[in-house]
Amino acid sequence: MKLKTRLFGKTYEFRSVREVLAKANEEKSGDTLAGIAAADAAERIAAKVVLADLSVSDLRNHPVVDYEIDEVTRVIQDGVDEEAYKKIKSITLGELREFILASPAAAIEEIRDGLTAEVIAGVTKLMSNLDIIVASKKLIVPATCNTTIGLPGTLASRLQPNHPTDSFEGVMASVFEGISYANGDALIGLNPAIDTVEQTDKILRAFRDFMDQWQIPTQNCVLSHVTTQMEALKKGSPMDLMFQSIAGSQISNTAFGISTALMDEAYELMKEKKSSKGPNFMYFETGQGSELSSEGHHDADQLVMEARCYGFAKRYHPYCVNTVVGFIGPEYLYDGAQVIRAGLEDHFMGKLTGIPMGCDVCYTNHMKASQNDLENLGVLLASAGVNYVMGIPAGDDIMLMYQSSSYHDAAAFRETSGKRPMREFEKRMEELGIMEDGQLTERAGDPSVFTQEVK
Template identity: 70%
Template sequence: MNLKTTLFGKVYVFKDIKDLLAKANEEKSGDTLAGISAGSTAERVAAKIVLADTTLEELRKNPVVPYEKDEITRVIQDSINEEQYKKIKSLTVGEFRDFILSSEEAEIKSITDGLTSEMVAAVTKLMSNMDLVYGSQKLCNTATCNTTIGKRGTLSARLQPNHPTDNVEGIMASLMEGISYGIGDAVIGLNPVVDTIDSVSTILSKFNEFTTKWKIPTQNCVLAHVTTQMEALKRGVPIDLMFQSLAGSEISNRAFGINVSLIDEAYKLMSEKKNSKGPNFMYFETGQGSELSSEGHNDADQLVMEARCYGFAKRYNPFLVNTVVGFIGPEYLYDGRQVIRAGLEDHFMGKLTGLSMGVDTCYTNHMKADQNDLENLAMLLSMANCNYLMGIPGGDDVMLMYQSSSYHDIASLREITGKRAIHEFEKRMEELEIMKDGRLTGKAGDPSIFR
């Protein structure tokens, strides 16, 4: 296995595959904070040259966290389709990049179950932003809960009616406003302030009451800890989607209060007691840098650790996965340029892993980013065939205190791209005279129609 190259008369040597992957990553403040990033642009280019000649087999044999040490590594490695893996194991990462960019969807999907997360991350590091958009838009990953997300020609949105005190009237006011703008076809999903069984149950029941009364074809979720949702489900509370944040290592998942056994248990419970109809009923969120923040990155770069989140998520055939790309802060993604790059990387990796992938195009107020960066990323993702984005009142979350995409942004993106909401949802919006031919009407934005 070659781990060195000469560039402009200087020899660059990399310690191992983990070091090579880290040095080949695009500049990220999180990798710099961890002390594992390339020391110069020249070293980064040298790492990419060596990585391009590394085989997929070498990547499989060298996971960034050893098999015997980490259950996420075991989940990823044990899930590999060996026949698909045999087709591609001799390819170099550079050849794999060429394969993705030159092949049609069916050919790419014929080998995706043979990929480890390290392979997915490695090819991502060799791609430009346009490559990531071009590669992503080829892949159409659908999933079905109550409705089906991800069909070509659609752009869906999660309605996020957060409230700083979980006041039910305030939550429902935001929900009704969002629906009146044609938002919520992906999911109506609240981030709760209070993670108690009673509070979560009350909100879930209220969501179900509203969508049943108004015949809104969508999915409901309260993004509490998985154990809280499980207890609510045992009490008979209607849950369409079960949520949990995931990390790419056993250590960091422990910091989230979860492990593989617990998520397996949640999946089994949902399969028996879920309120939804379809086979896809799990919802996961991720984000570059979370493993470093919980001291569980195992000296691996944040892109590889993010790819491992998707390898973990794949085990449960989720309806939704999204990277909350700029939420953690400038310690991990310093500015708008890094956020845009990370959003495109995460989306591509999720799609290549086989997931129904969305992105929260967001940033925190202490980050060197602004609304233009957010909108640029949202437009690029819409071109990349992203399944869904966020819909938040005014694009300003009053509970989580960060900036994201608004109800109006989603409507604008649908018009710019010619994309539509999920069919059943759009049909109901037309019955309510909120939409016509996929576009908002003059009645849009008036929540009083639900009084």
């Protein structure tokens, strides 16, 4: 295994695979903050040259966190399909990149389960933004809860009706408006301001009552901590999806208050008591940089740690996963260019892992980014075949205090990319007069549709 190269008359030598991966990463403020980024563009290119010549087996045999000390590593390594791995273990990362770009989706799917998170992150570092879009568009990863997400030609949205006090009237007003713009086919999911069993149950029941009254084919979810949701489920709450934020190391998952054993327990409980019909009923959120926040990154770069999140999520056959790409702030992604790159990376890595991947196209107000950056990323992701985006009133989450995609944005992403909502949902929107032939009608955006009596 060769960890050095000569470039521009200078020899670059790296101490470990972990260091090669970190210094081959595109510029991210989080890696700089951690002291592991390349010193300059020349060192970054040198690391990419070395990385391109490493084999799939080199990266599998050198995970960024040791198997013995980290259960996320164990989940990923133990989950490898050894027959698929045998087919590609000897090829280099550069050859893997060429294979992914040149091959049809079926060929990529045959070897996908033989890839570890480090391999997936490594090949992503060798790709341009356009490479990532081309490769992502091939990868179709559907999943079924009550309805099926990720089918070709569709772009779904999560209706996110957050309210700073969980006001029932405020939450439901946002739901009415969001559905009137044909948002919410992926799910109706609230981040609660009050994380209690009682509040979780109340909101789940409100969403279920609305879905039943108006025959809206979707999924309900309240994004309280998994332990809160488990207690609500035991008491009979109608829960279609179970949510949890996850990380790429055991240390950082502990900071989130979870472990593999707890998530295994939650999964089994949900399988027994869920109110949804399909085989996929878990929902996870991630985001580059969270491991650095909790001092659980093990001197690995944030892209590799993000890929490890997806390897962990795969264990639970999720219905949906999304990166909240610009939520943490400029400490990890400094500006719009870094957010755009990270959003494209995360979507591709999730799809290559084999999970149904969406993106919260977002940024914080103290980041050097703008609405234009958000819209640029949304259009690029729609072109790349992202499964879903967020729909938030006016694109301004007044509870979590960040900027995301609005109800109007989600509709525009569909229109400009030729995508449509999930099929059952679109049919119901047509029955309500909100859509016709894949387009919003003049009635769209009128929430009073849902304050009338059902006829």
